[in-house]
Amino acid sequence: MAEVILVVGQVRRPHGIRGEVVVEVRTDTPEERFTAGARLLTEPAEAGPLTVKSVRNHSGSLLVRFAGVADRDAAERLKGVLLAVDSATLPDTGDPDEFYDHQLIGLAAELADGTRVGEVVDVLHHSQDVLVLRLPDGGEALVPFVGPIVPEVDLDGGRLVLDPPPGLLELG
Numbered sequence: 798m799a800e801v802i803l804v805v806g807q808v809r810r811p812h813g814i815r816g817e818v819v820v821e822v823r824t825d826t827p828e829e830r831f832t833a834g835a836r837l838l839t840e841p842a843e844a845g846p847l848t849v850k851s852v853r854n855h856s857g858s859l860l861v862r863f864a865g866v867a868d869r870d871a872a873e874r875l876k877g878v879l880l881a882v883d884s885a886t887l888p889d890t891g892d893p894d895e896f897y898d899h900q901l902i903g904l905a906a907e908l909a910d911g912t913r914v915g916e917v918v919d920v921l922h923h924s925q926d927v928l929v930l931r932l933p934d935g936g937e938a939l940v941p942f943v944g945p946i947v948p949e950v951d952l953d954g955g956r957l958v959l960d961p962p963p964g965l966l967e968l969g
Contacts, residue, residue, distance in 0.1 A: 804880070805880055805881060807828070808820055808878045808880065809821050812860050817862045817864055820858075822859055825922075830882060833851055835848070836848050837880045839880060842879065844874075847863040847866075847880070848864040849864075850866075863875075896917075896950060896952075902918065903916065904917045904957050906928075908961075913933070913937065914932065914966055915930035915933065918930065920942070925941055927942060928941075928947070930966075940959065940961065940966075945960065946961055947963070
């Protein structure tokens with residue numbers, strides 16, 4: 798699989814005078830991504846890479862200090878910078894039925910007989926995960942990402958198999 802850069806946060810603003818910044822978290826695992834010593838890629842690239850020096854929670858916000866960012870002026874220059882990781886550095890989940898969103902997006906959606914019914918274009922995370930399919934007619938369908946409806950995910954083959962209940966793919 799090609800390298801995929803995954804955004805895990807965005808610098809919102811400086812906090813205080815010692816170089817800390819408020820980070821908007823965009824990952825389910827901030828405790829893994831924002832830990833002392835973690836190296837983060839940046840967009841724009843010339844802003845980094847950045848190495849996390851320290852992390853703390855304050856009034857519901859994540860405050861991060863990066864190595865080499867020692868004062869408010871340096872922190873101010875990071876405002877708006879996206880923080881990211883290379884998907885190749887993500888650990889294997891160890892669970893054959895657990896996937897990262899970027900692994901699912903782009904997969905062909907097929908019925909058991911091989912009929913192509915769409916392509917995964919997004920994954921929504923609510924009380925249960927939901928795949929967003931782009932249908933051949935350009936419409937969309939929402940498919941619960943559960944074993945009985947998605948019995949097979951073939952990453953190497955670039956597809957997943959659906960066993961949808963009647964009417965599911967007709968609902969947009």
